[in-house]
Amino acid sequence: MAYNRRNLLKRVLDVQNVVLAYQDDHTNEWIYERKIKPVYHISRRTFYAYLAIPAKRELKAMDRQLSLF
Numbered sequence: 126m127a128y129n130r131r132n133l134l135k136r137v138l139d140v141q142n143v144v145l146a147y148q149d150d151h152t153n154e155w156i157y158e159r160k161i162k163p164v165y166h167i168s169r170r171t172f173y174a175y176l177a178i179p180a181k182r183e184l185k186a187m188d189r190q191l192s193l194f
Contacts, residue, residue, distance in 0.1 A: 130183075130187070131187060134178070134180045134183055134184050135180075135184075136165070136175075137175045137178050137180040138180040138181065138184070139165075140165060140167075140175045140176075141176065141180060143156065143160050143161060144156055144161075144176060147160060153172075153173075153176075157169060157172050
């Protein structure tokens with residue numbers, strides 16, 4: 126569980142970057158079993174949920190919101 130939304134989005138972005146690095150050569154199952162699960166200790170369901178989150182866009186929106194004040 127993330128402490129706050131920003132930390133969760135940073136973690137999601139890390140997972141998404143790992144997937145992008147290996148996606149051309151391997152399946153998502155291979156990436157999950159060998160690269161994600163040993164490091165991040167998340168379930169397969171959480172892994173696929175992370176892939177569905179637009180983390181970059183949400184982080185940019187958070188930064189814009191903070192810069193208004």
